[in-house]
Amino acid sequence: MKPTLKLYELTDHFLDVLDDLCEQDLLPDIIALQLEELAGAWEHKALNVARYIKNLEAEAAAVTEAGKRMDARAKTLNRQAANMREYLKHQIEITGMKPPHATDLTLRIQNNPPSVVIHDALRIPADYRRSEIVTTILKAEISTALKAGKTVTGAHLEQGTRLVIG
Numbered sequence: 001m002k003p004t005l006k007l008y009e010l011t012d013h014f015l016d017v018l019d020d021l022c023e024q025d026l027l028p029d030i031i032a033l034q035l036e037e038l039a040g041a042w043e044h045k046a047l048n049v050a051r052y053i054k055n056l057e058a059e060a061a062a063v064t065e066a067g068k069r070m071d072a073r074a075k076t077l078n079r080q081a082a083n084m085r086e087y088l089k090h091q092i093e094i095t096g097m098k099p100p101h102a103t104d105l106t107l108r109i110q111n112n113p114p115s116v117v118i119h120d121a122l123r124i125p126a127d128y129r130r131s132e133i134v135t136t137i138l139k140a141e142i143s144t145a146l147k148a149g150k151t152v153t154g155a156h157l158e159q160g161t162r163l164v165i166g
Contacts, residue, residue, distance in 0.1 A: 007049050010042045050165045 017038055021031050092099050092109060099107035118124065146157045 004045075007042070007045045010038075010045050014038045014042055050163075054165055 017034065021034065088107075089109065092107070099109060101107065142152050142155050143157065145152050146155065
């Protein structure tokens with residue numbers, strides 16, 4: 001079985017052959033034939049890499065979707081458990097009966113730690129307040145200003161590239 005080259009190896013090989021062909025005094029038909037052969041192998045490998053990328057992205061989307069469904073199911077189950085717990089607690093409290101016991105379960109009503117209830121936030125003394133200043137950089141507004149030709153100190157536009165696989 002012939003080992004296949006990786007895309008980066010094909011790229012390096014293509015560039016090496018291109019350099020070699022430029023240094024040699026060959027007929028244009030021979031140069032074109034060699035480049036076409038190399039380009040075909042490179043294109044085939046590049047397309048297969050792109051197919052693999054699309055497959056990975058599709059699988060990631062499926063896993064994300066399954067995770068969302070599982071998260072939603074977990075929230076539903078937790079909400080049902082909390083509702084049933086509150087229902088059972090309420091029934092025990094209104095009957096005034098002692099919570100039942102079994103070998104695998106022990107039920108009891110327990111006091112929670114005291115919690116603070118704020119009934120008028122404006123009357124809370126300054127000793128019990130903390131203020132925070134939050135600074136948010138408005139990138140969308142900066143982008144609009146820079147695109148309109150305005151100068152924004154400390155910022156600039158930068159154009160990147162990305163590979164689109166359709």
